[in-house]
Amino acid sequence: MGLLRVGAGGWAYFLIPHEGSLRAYSKGFRTLLGWKRIVPTSFEFSVRCNRKLVDHYCGNKLVDDEKREMFLESVQRTCKILEATVLTVLLHDSGVRTVSGLERFFSDFHSKATRVAVEVRGSAPTSELLEILERNDAIHCVDISRDEEPMVESGILYTRLFGKGEENIYEFDDHELKQIAEKASNPRFEKSILAFHGVRMYRDAARLKTFLATGKFQKLSNYTGLDALEKILKEDATFPLTKSELLNSQGWKLFDQTNDRRTRAEEFLEKLPETTYLSARMVRDRLERMINQSSSPS
Numbered sequence: 001m002g003l004l005r006v007g008a009g010g011w012a013y014f015l016i017p018h019e020g021s022l023r024a025y026s027k028g029f030r031t032l033l034g035w036k037r038i039v040p041t042s043f044e045f046s047v048r049c050n051r052k053l054v055d056h057y058c059g060n061k062l063v064d065d066e067k068r069e070m071f072l073e074s075v076q077r078t079c080k081i082l083e084a085t086v087l088t089v090l091l092h093d094s095g096v097r098t099v100s101g102l103e104r105f106f107s108d109f110h111s112k113a114t115r116v117a118v119e120v121r122g123s124a125p126t127s128e129l130l131e132i133l134e135r136n137d138a139i140h141c142v143d144i145s146r147d148e149e150p151m152v153e154s155g156i157l158y159t160r161l162f163g164k165g166e167e168n169i170y171e172f173d174d175h176e177l178k179q180i181a182e183k184a185s186n187p188r189f190e191k192s193i194l195a196f197h198g199v200r201m202y203r204d205a206a207r208l209k210t211f212l213a214t215g216k217f218q219k220l221s222n223y224t225g226l227d228a229l230e231k232i233l234k235e236d237a238t239f240p241l242t243k244s245e246l247l248n249s250q251g252w253k254l255f256d257q258t259n260d261r262r263t264r265a266e267e268f269l270e271k272l273p274e275t276t277y278l279s280a281r282m283v284r285d286r287l288e289r290m291i292n293q294s295s296s297p298s
Contacts, residue, residue, distance in 0.1 A: 003191040004184055005044055006209050036082050046086040046158075046193065047079050047114075054089060058101035072108055079111040086158055086193060088117045088141055094129040102129065106136040117141040117158040125151060144183045145176065157184055157192040161204070165252050171200035173254055173262050174217045177208045220256050226284045226291075228255040229268060233280035240276045243269070246283070 036045070053071035056063050079087055089105070091098055102118070109116065118125075118133055119141035125133075133140055133152045142148035145161045161180065163170030172180070184192035196204045203220070210218050223231050232253045233246075241249070251266030268287055277283050 004181075004212065005191070005193045006205050006212070007193075007195050044193075045082040045084045046088060046117075046195070047075070047082065047084045049087055049089045050075055051090070054091070054105075057105045058091060058098040060097065076109065076111050079114040084111075084114045086117050086139065086156075087111070087114050088119060088158065088160075091118060091120045091129075092122055094120050094123065094126040096128075099126065099128045099132060103132050106132065106138070115139055115154070115156065117156075119160065145172065145180060153188070155188075155190045157186075157189040157194075159184070159192070159194055161194060161196045161198070163198050165198070168198045170198045170252055171254050172196075172198070172204050172207075173264065174211075177204070177211060177217070181208065181212060217262070219259060220254060220262065224256045224258055226288055228257070229265060229287070230280045230284040231255070232265060233283060237280060239280070239282075240278050242276050243272050243274050246272070246277065 050071050053068065053075055055061070056068040056071060075087065078084070087109075089102070091102070106116070115138065116136065117139035118129075120129065125140070130140070130151055132138075133154075137154065138152070139154045139156050139158045140150040140152040141158045141160060142150050143162055144157070144159045145163050150157065161172075162168050163172055163176070180194065184194055194205075194208070196202075196208075198204060207217055210216070221228055221231060232255050233250055235253075237246070237250055246269050247266055251264065251269055253265045254262045255265060257263040269283075271290060272283065272286060277286070
């Protein structure tokens with residue numbers, strides 16, 4: 001197994017009482033953008049390339065060379081100060097203009113300690129773009145949680161993990177986290193950088209770190225069964241809600257069905273009859289009655 005780094009897509013929402021978000025975050029995870037001076041020496045940074053710089057190289061608008069140089073210098077300086085391992089570049093296509101712009105970017109970007117990881121969102125990368133990545137020893141950034149595989153051999157896996165929900169509204173169950181760990185441990189990768197980006201990204205990352213260290217998954221809360229389901233509904237559900245509204249807004253969440261089993265809320269919510277529910281307690285009570293009736297002798 002190669003080196004695995006586990007983190008999340010930012011720390012702004014990583015709130016710990018009486019402690020700064022980045023300082024608290026860096027104690028738990030060792031990969032992400034931040035400020036070098038307040039993190040431990042073992043903390044590893046990756047930097048997202050300024051969108052305006054990408055537009056200056058790959059966009060359709062007229063290029064202001066002075067601004068492009070300013071943005072490029074800023075990105076290079078950031079990578080140098082942070083000793084960033086990876087600079088990620090997000091592209092929305094791999095057309096001719098984008099490919100030629102990316103090639104020029106590689107010729108202009110100079111940061112010896114930083115590898116460039118390129119993600120193409122919304123379409124498959126063209127063979128021309130992949131050739132540029134190979135020539136420049138770049139990383140093809142993919143989402144292995146969506147069954148994507150890097151199409152360039154770089155020795156490094158850089159994956160941004162969104163899951164299989166709508167946009168980033170998702171959290172990973174135990175089986176999915178195991179699959180991520182197995183894929184990231186492939187011998188083809190000397191190093192794997194796993195960056196979670198879902199709405200539960202801190203917890204997802206922490207659970208994977210615990211599994212890698214202990215071989216076990218931690219509980220999500222102090223509750224189990226319907227008590228745990230009721231708790232997650234109370235987090236942000238705005239009642240009254242119909243069954244379909246409950247499924248759409250809450251079905252993606254996980255709860256502890258037992259101490260050792262995480263279950264997605266939709267597995268229980270889809271059993272509800274079609275009606276309007278006025279509270280989380282009403283949902284819980286209805287499910288409890290259904291369970292009791294099904295377990296009663298006929």
